[in-house]
Structures are given as structure tokens and as C-alpha cells.
Amino acid sequence: MKRFGKRPWQNIILARSTSPVFDPQLFFSCKVQPYQEHISLKQHINQLWEPLSRRNWLENQDKKLKYNLIFLRRSNVVRSAASWHFSLCTGAFDKGLTYTFQRWPMAALFDHKYLIKSTTEYQRKLNWLKQSQADFPDAQVLTHEELLLDPVQKLAGLINYLSPGADENHVKNVLNFRIEIDRSPFSKDRLKIIEEIERLILKFNLMPDAH
16 A cells, blocks of 8 residues: 555555456546545545646556546435444444444444434535535436345446446446345344334434435
């Protein structure tokens, strides 16, 4: 890993730069999250790409780097907020219950006061995403629900967006796979807890803008 600049949003993992499968243009993939709501997505992108444009090993690439945006989100924002609240209280941000860090106590899972805090913060993130989508109307939007419903078709659409003119047979061959379903021993218990958190959010009307 090499770092450009001293700030976290300037960290570019070189392992994520590679020759694309469908066209010869070099590309970099990176994930930007609304962890700093006071900074717009436009500022995030400028801060990420500007250091790259000055690197010697990009001299032979396009003078102006281009970027394509894909917004990933869930249609059911209340369920998403409940899942995020669960992660804040348990430290489990991936499948099962693998602990990464624990910001709030486990007792906060069903605590009304903590639910108000997490849903208020989550609503700010949704507002950030809404503004970002307005700033970049040509960006693609992929929802969790759509991806699970028809993963191959949705991914094929994203490939066409990122690499227009990609060979259809090549795309079909690459996408010949099945999405792995979470079968960890904790997945059912986790789902029950998240469903209860979702019920409480709706009961107390903590996300009125989600309806």
C-alpha cells in the first residue's frame, strides 16, 4: 500500500488498480462513504483523484482522469438503518458476528435513546446521498434488493456502463456464477435482532422521511 498525502481519503490501494477485463483502459476502484457529511461528494472525488493525476506512472495515461460513479444503497432504508444500528452496538459490520470495533454497548440495541442517535445520524447520511445523486445525475444506482433479485442482469448492466461495447459473450461467461448466501450460524439470530430494531424504529416513527 502506498499513500498519497496524509489524510485517510487520499489512501489509494494500488492492488485495486489493474487492467480491466473488458477494455484496455487502466482503472482504479475505490469506495467513498458519507462519513464526513460536511464534505460533498464532489470534494471527496477531487481529493481522491487529484494526487493520482500527478503520479509519474500515469504520464502515459489520459491527461484528464475520468470517473464513473455507482451509488450502492438499499430501497428499504429503515431496514438499512436497523442493520447499521446493530453494527454500531455489536461491532459486527460483516457476515455473522466477526467483531471489528464496538462503539456502543450491547445494551443499546433496543434502547430508545440510542435508537434516536443512530437514526438521526443515518438520516444525515441519506441526505448526503440524496444531494450526491442530484450533483451527479448520470451516475448509476444499484440497490441491494435489485442485486439479489437478478444479480447477473444487474452486474451486466454495470459492466456496460463501465465498459461500453464489451463483448456480450465475454460478459455472460464472466458472470456465470451464483451469489453466496450467508449461512453463518449467527445469521438467523442477527436477522431477528435487526427485525426487532426495525420494528422499534417504525413504532417510534424515528425515520418519518423514509415513508
